[in-house]
Amino acid sequence: MSVFTTLLLRDMRLAGRSGGSAVLALSFFALVATLVPLGVGANLNLLSRVAGGVLWVGAVLAALLSLDRLFQGDFEDGSLDVIALSPLTLELTALAKICAHWLSTGLPLTLLSPLLALLFNLPGTATGVLFISLLIGTPAVSAIGAIGASLTLSLKRGGLILPLIILPLLSPSVIFGAGAVSAALDGLSPGSALGLLAAFATASVLLSPFAAAACVRLNLSS
Amino acid sequence: MMISSLTAEKLACVRGDRALFDGLNFHVTAGQALAVEGANGAGKTSLLRLIAGFLAPAKGRILVKTGQGESDDAEERGRLVGWLGHLDGLKPQMTALEQLLFYARLHAVAEADLPALLAEVGLARQAELPCRYLSAGQKRRLALARLLASRRPLWLLDEPFAALDASGQNLMALAMASHCGEGGIVIAATHDPLGLCNESLKL
Numbered sequence: 001m002s003v004f005t006t007l008l009l010r011d012m013r014l015a016g017r018s019g020g021s022a023v024l025a026l027s028f029f030a031l032v033a034t035l036v037p038l039g040v041g042a043n044l045n046l047l048s049r050v051a052g053g054v055l056w057v058g059a060v061l062a063a064l065l066s067l068d069r070l071f072q073g074d075f076e077d078g079s080l081d082v083i084a085l086s087p088l089t090l091e092l093t094a095l096a097k098i099c100a101h102w103l104s105t106g107l108p109l110t111l112l113s114p115l116l117a118l119l120f121n122l123p124g125t126a127t128g129v130l131f132i133s134l135l136i137g138t139p140a141v142s143a144i145g146a147i148g149a150s151l152t153l154s155l156k157r158g159g160l161i162l163p164l165i166i167l168p169l170l171s172p173s174v175i176f177g178a179g180a181v182s183a184a185l186d187g188l189s190p191g192s193a194l195g196l197l198a199a200f201a202t203a204s205v206l207l208s209p210f211a212a213a214a215c216v217r218l219n220l221s222s
Numbered sequence: 223m224m225i226s227s228l229t230a231e232k233l234a235c236v237r238g239d240r241a242l243f244d245g246l247n248f249h250v251t252a253g254q255a256l257a258v259e260g261a262n263g264a265g266k267t268s269l270l271r272l273i274a275g276f277l278a279p280a281k282g283r284i285l286v287k288t289g290q291g292e293s294d295d296a297e298e299r300g301r302l303v304g305w306l307g308h309l310d311g312l313k314p315q316m317t318a319l320e321q322l323l324f325y326a327r328l329h330a331v332a333e334a335d336l337p338a339l340l341a342e343v344g345l346a347r348q349a350e351l352p353c354r355y356l357s358a359g360q361k362r363r364l365a366l367a368r369l370l371a372s373r374r375p376l377w378l379l380d381e382p383f384a385a386l387d388a389s390g391q392n393l394m395a396l397a398m399a400s401h402c403g404e405g406g407i408v409i410a411a412t413h414d415p416l417g418l419c420n421e422s423l424k425l
Contacts, residue, residue: 006327010316017315078309085274085300086328115255218277 004096005034011100014073021066022104028065030111032058033116034162044121051120052130052181056174059109059134060141060167066105067145067166068152068159070097071216075153084220090213094150098142098209106138129184131198134175139181140173140201150215153180172200225375225407226287227251228273234281235268242268244281247425252375255408257397258362260425266411267308269425270378273409275300286376293392304374308381310365314354318345318364321353322371329372336371343367358385366397377401379410 015021036054037047074080083093113134117127146164150159180193233246242265250256258266271277273284275296283294284362286302293299305311312321322336340349343363346354356364362385369377376396383391 003330006324010324014313014315073313076309077313078307079313081274081276081307081309082305082311082325083328084276085303085305087301087330087373088328108387191330221271221278 003086004092007083007088007093007096008100008103011097012104015066015100020191022108025062025065025105026108026112029058029062029112031072032061032117036177037119047120047219048122048126049182050119050197051122052126052133052178052185053174054172055113055116055130056137056177056181057211059106059138060170060174061115061163062109063101063105063138063141064145064163064166066101068141068162070101070146070149071153071212072149072158075219079219082215084216087101090216091209094146094209094212095205098139098146098205098212101145102139106134106142110134111140111211123185126181126184129190129194130177130181132192133180133194134153136194136201137177137197138171140197140204141170143201143204144169146212147208147215150212153219173197176200204212224286224289224405226254227290228376228407228409229287230273230283231285233269233272233279233284235265235272235277236280237268238263241280243425246282246423246425247419250407250409250421252405253402254409254421255402255410256412257260257422258411258425259413264425266425267380270307270380270409270411273376274303274305274378287425291376297391298304299376302374302376304369304372304377306365306369306377306379306382308384310361311368312353312356312361312364315352317350317352318367319349319358322367325368326371329374331371331373336367339367340364341369342370344389359387360389362386363390363393366394368395374407375412377408377410379408379412381412382410383412 033055039049074083086088111161112132114127114131144166148162151165152161155161176193176197180190183190183193228245229249234244235242243302260266268277272279284293285294286299312352318340326336340346343366345360345363348360349423382394386394
């Protein structure tokens with residue numbers, strides 16, 4: 001087993017054990033998706049119109065719940081020092097943590113989304129587009145979140161500052177993701193929105209490990 | 223990889239606006255143990271972090287000589303370091319054996335004799351116990367097992383005897399002596415109560 005896979009599997013195991021950040025995220029996502037139809041009322045047209053935006057924002061906020069612990073747990077108990085001295089570079093360490101976060105949070109949220117789309121009376125085609133957009137876009141949430149998590153690593157209340165740093169950076173994914181669902185609802189092709197979302201996610205996943213590693217390095221030297 | 227020597231030349235460390243030390247020189251060769259002594263806040267931990275490559279020196283350099291030549295590259299030096307900081311680096315949710323297995327894989331070393339290693343540090347019965355149930359001393363013993371499993375030639379130890387009982391201190395001392403006997407280097411921020419170290423450095 002490679003060093004990268006070792007770290008990825010350990011982080012996924014910890015996410016599953018520590019009261020389950022994945023379970024917490026899924027519960028939060030389900031609650032938001034249940035409360036909005038209760039608040040908006042039984043206007044099915046309105047519900048299907050807002051579904052894309054609400055479910056995307058819900059998924060982003062749910063993923064945020066566990067992001068602040070991405071590096072902080074390892075930093076606080078000294079594991080990060082030992083990991084930093086392993087053969088794995090800090091860039092690959094950050095990538096392993098991003099992958100583990102997505103697999104334990106982003107992917108379950110995506111898998112749950114078609115079920116929650118039923119509460120919004122979202123047609124089948126638009127539900128499919130929502131699923132694909134979350135599948136493509138949630139890796140960007142984990143990747144950009146990793147930058148914020150590494151930046152606020154040594155701050156006592158970093159979890160509170162984290163959303164303020166990364167939510168503006170995540171606005172393109174919400175715009176393109178919700179835009180793709182709206183396009184599908186209007187009978188238009190969601191291809192361009194999904195393409196832009198894929199480009200944004202790819203760039204995020206490729207570039208953020210470098211930024212996150214630089215921030216971790218800075219915190220280890222503090 | 224084997225290590226021949228570690229040399230610090232005119233090393234300076236600044237934390238915030240405060241200069242912790244300046245013009246620090248020392249030389250440690252394979253088989254030697256160096257005790258770094260000093261009052262609280264004198265810069266013992268900072269010196270260890272400088273050697274590990276976590277911190278960059280304000281002035282001076284650290285040279286490490288191995289079979290492949292001499293280098294002052296911090297990243298290369300980091301690959302030689304076995305680290306035991308004042309935090310044990312253990313996860314409360316993982317069992318002792320899981321932790322050891324993780325670190326062995328992380329350092330790409332053989333996993334076969336890990337249960338024997340746990341027995342060696344007196345934790346055979348705690349192998350399947352999550353770390354949240356271990357005492358501070360047992361966690362320190364597990365951190366020692368992790369250090370032994372890493373098979374790194376340059377040990378940097380920050381207060382290695384902290385939280386250990388008499389038998390634990392003896393175990394740590396034996397491990398340090400054995401590591402030096404095998405041609406490794408130990409640099410420990412400690413007051414060296416057991417008189418293990420050949421050299422001492424006062425900060």
